Amino acid sequence: MERVEVEAKVKKVIAAVLKKNVETISPGANFIFDLGADSMQSLQLIAGFEEEFDIEMDEDKSLEVQNVADAVDYIKSLIDAKV
Numbered sequence: 001m002e003r004v005e006v007e008a009k010v011k012k013v014i015a016a017v018l019k020k021n022v023e024t025i026s027p028g029a030n031f032i033f034d035l036g037a038d039s040m041q042s043l044q045l046i047a048g049f050e051e052e053f054d055i056e057m058d059e060d061k062s063l064e065v066q067n068v069a070d071a072v073d074y075i076k077s078l079i080d081a082k083v
């Protein structure tokens with residue numbers, strides 16, 4: 001899966017969980033400070049990413065992900081590792 005496709009799906013999940021417009025979500029947007037995610041929504045994001053991409057995210061590594069670009073990179077690495 002290409003990075004641009006991963007990014008589009010990541011933004012779709014973020015938009016659904018955080019009730020944001022996809023077009024307003026930038027790659028550098030921080031989940032907490034820019035997008036307003038609380039701890040419960042952070043867990044919902046992880047669950048949404050796992051479901052969308054059929055992956056299992058490491059909880060500790062997931063918590064290190066702070067922004068959209070980091071999430072895309074991490075998810076892409078998990079997808080690439082599955083192939």
